[in-house]
Amino acid sequence: MRIAIDGMGGDNSPSAVVEGCVEALKEFKDIEIVITGPEEKLKNELSKYQYDGSRVKIIDATEVIGTNEHPVMALRKKKDSTLNKALKLVKDKECDAVISAGSTGAFLAGCTLVIGRIKGIERPALSPIMPGINGPFIVVDAGANVDCKPQYLKQFAIMGKVYYENVIKVSNPTVALVNIGAEEEKGNELTKETYSLLKDSNLNFVGNIEPRDISNGDVNVVVCDGFVGNTVLKMYEGVASNLLGTIKSEITSSIITKIGALFILPVIKSLKNKFDYKEYGGAPFLGVDGICIKAHGSSDARAFKNAIKQARTFYVNDTLAKLKVELEANTNDKN
Amino acid sequence: MRIAIDGMGGDNSPSAVVEGCVEALKEFKDIEIVITGPEEKLKNELSKYQYDGSRVKIIDATEVIGTNEHPVMALRKKKDSTLNKALKLVKDKECDAVISAGSTGAFLAGCTLVIGRIKGIERPALSPIMPGINGPFIVVDAGANVDCKPQYLKQFAIMGKVYYENVIKVSNPTVALVNIGAEEEKGNELTKETYSLLKDSNLNFVGNIEPRDISNGDVNVVVCDGFVGNTVLKMYEGVASNLLGTIKSEITSSIITKIGALFILPVIKSLKNKFDYKEYGGAPFLGVDGICIKAHGSSDARAFKNAIKQARTFYVNDTLAKLKVELEANTNDKN
Incomplete structure (x- = not known):
């Protein structure tokens, strides 16, 4: 190619x-x-x-x-x-x-x-693959479309499913809708309408996913509008980088913790790699x-x-x- | 009282x-x-x-x-x-x-x-105070109002400002609008209209804040609709808790890192407290x-x-x- x-x-x-x-x-x-x-x-x-x-x-x-x-x-x-x-x-x-x-x-x-x-x-979607605790997940859309209709989100779900299946090699991956509550009736107008579209589709739709659970990586395809998706992505990067940075500076700041740091820094470094978007390279524009x-x-x-x-x-x-x-x-x- | x-x-x-x-x-x-x-x-x-x-x-x-x-x-x-x-x-x-x-x-x-x-x-807002790297910040609205109008967000900003000023004791706190880009013209219809309302107000408005920078805590009052605010809050909690949990389990998993852990675990624990919402107690419904x-x-x-x-x-x-x-x-x- x-x-x-x-x-x-x-x-x-x-x-x-x-x-x-x-x-x-x-x-x-x-x-x-x-x-x-x-x-x-x-x-x-x-x-x-x-x-x-x-x-x-x-x-x-x-x-x-x-x-x-x-x-x-x-x-x-x-x-x-x-x-x-x-x-x-x-x-x-x-x-x-x-x-x-x-x-x-x-x-x-x-x-x-x-x-x-x-x-x-209707709308192509930016779809990065992110590292989760228990496996990678894909966010569709992560920022290309800030104002969305339910039908767009259904297409995001289909595209994310096919991409995940072919690139991460998991057949019939789970799909969830980002929402601020687990129940079907939770959320805003967009999520409520999207929920019924996804429920009636032939996707492996597992319902809503609350942002607290996204980084677990238990759900493969995470669907949302681009404003929310970009927020998910950037909060993930920001909190992870701030936290790992603070840990590194704290444990190298005193003699006692410096001794421990000799043993621990490789772990922090490997975690930094584990949570590193660079591992997955880039985001396809599906x-x-x-x-x-x-x-x-x-x-x-x-x-x-x-x-x-x-x-x-x-x-x-x-x-x-x-x-x-x-x-x-x-x-x-x-x- | x-x-x-x-x-x-x-x-x-x-x-x-x-x-x-x-x-x-x-x-x-x-x-x-x-x-x-x-x-x-x-x-x-x-x-x-x-x-x-x-x-x-x-x-x-x-x-x-x-x-x-x-x-x-x-x-x-x-x-x-x-x-x-x-x-x-x-x-x-x-x-x-x-x-x-x-x-x-x-x-x-x-x-x-x-x-x-x-x-x-027009709409009361759930307004938790969160721990940031460089200081606490308040998120208004963190989930009470999932579909918002620009005027609501302006009121959120005013309420957040007064609360932060009186409870955290910082006069004329900085106010920013959560957005997926730093520039004024970025974002969705809601953020674009809200931006001009805030710019023309007498608040100490410092422009847009990207989600990546929220956990720094450099901005005092962070304004958004309740769906985005809840996403910010729950991503923060989820990523911090997942990351600290993984670190703890990794460094206690082998003899070598266990030795380091003796020195380091107090640091992880103190960080866990630093990033702990429990320190601030609860969220006022302003x-x-x-x-x-x-x-x-x-x-x-x-x-x-x-x-x-x-x-x-x-x-x-x-x-x-x-x-x-x-x-x-x-x-x-x-x-």
Whole structure:
């Protein structure tokens, strides 16, 4: 497969992006990389590594879309941007997937505008896989759609189910609706209506999940509107990082605890890895008619490599075709 | 002051409730307790402790509203419930505050139906004080109102500000709107409209706060609709408790880390206390024309005592009157 890479997206671009690409090329012999960005700069970065040059192509692009720019305006104004050129490679079927660690807003808007939605999909959804205590879970939607209708959430549930099944390899994964109470009648207008849609579907719907239980990872697919999903995601990251940071600074602050720290720091470090979104690489933007992975803005080389791995799994399992079949089947059912 | 206590609310009632009352009576010489519940049962619990009997009164009540009952239906059906009788004590001005660790839904509904709102308040808000890394913060609304209008959120901000100022003793506290981006134009319809209302107010409004930064505690008053606020609260509790639990079990799982654990467990324990909502006792239900504190359902004696302490601080600072003045002033301004 051939993967288009936005070479200038993310806080650590192009260095971490290029390094991640080189690592992925070594690990996966069946991929090729097409990377967009300033040719000289990218060549210079690539020259630091040993890799199979026949599997890498650079597409020169000088404009970069910043995270503070208005997504749609920037996409229209900067036709020659690294992001636009990467998206176009998928649109023109020259590449099978696109990955960017740049502006989330511009990436989401670009995927929809340049590549387009799967027929029948009302709103594509950003769908990161997160580490839970007892296993990974996927959040659909984690921020692409802030004002939602029940029908969108039903599609989120179907897409999350197919993706989880194919990428995490769990058949008939459990699906739950994020709500502020366990009972069916709890929540706001959106959740009440969505609940009955999901109950009547052929999904493995296990009811509402309260935010307190999400990080357990006992439910595989967690469905909500993008505002709530983004809150779930960012609270998770914020609390985990604050807590682990505080523990580390507290146990290295006195002689007595420093002795203990010698034994314990490896545990804290391994936990930090366990709760690290970087392990899963990026968030697929499900519902777009192509494989689109949003890598975290602060991705290092490992995170970027894992985003490439994710795009590859998406591709080799033919997940996009399965997604279309499942959506088609559900459009024809009673809902 | 005289405080009405729902003697049968919460997972550990009546034992933890009664023990918390006795501890509070010892610590605060200026309070009296009126506790509702089955007379014999409460007498029996009280008999375990030494306390000044002249400051405790029992009001016999045999019915209890469960957490799974429909709030309004249960309040209407169980006229003789411990909650109804406690609320009535405030309504009839026989008590200055009411505290319950029972059903949140029934408590919120009961406060509004029996005691009533402050004139001009559209929706009272559940407003817990949470421990942050750099200081406590208050979340308004944390679950009472799942579908909100911008004007409600402006009132939440004003109420949160007055409460924080009087109970945490920080003058002109900072106020931020929970949003999924820092920029003014980010978010959903509700946050966009609320942003301009807050910007034009005389509050110390510092803009949007992203969920990732909430647990830092750098912003004092965090404003959002009740669905998002409940998500913030429950994600905070869930992630913190899961993470600390995992650390504890990991470091006590092998001989080597067990040695380190001897030095470190006190640190984990002190952090657990630092991030413990029990320290702040309960959540005031702001906007009701009375002092109403919802104690956590799993409150132990210390948490319940702290809820009583909170009701007392609310009272001695005359916060309710100040709230009315500030709301009045803001109703007359341009918004």
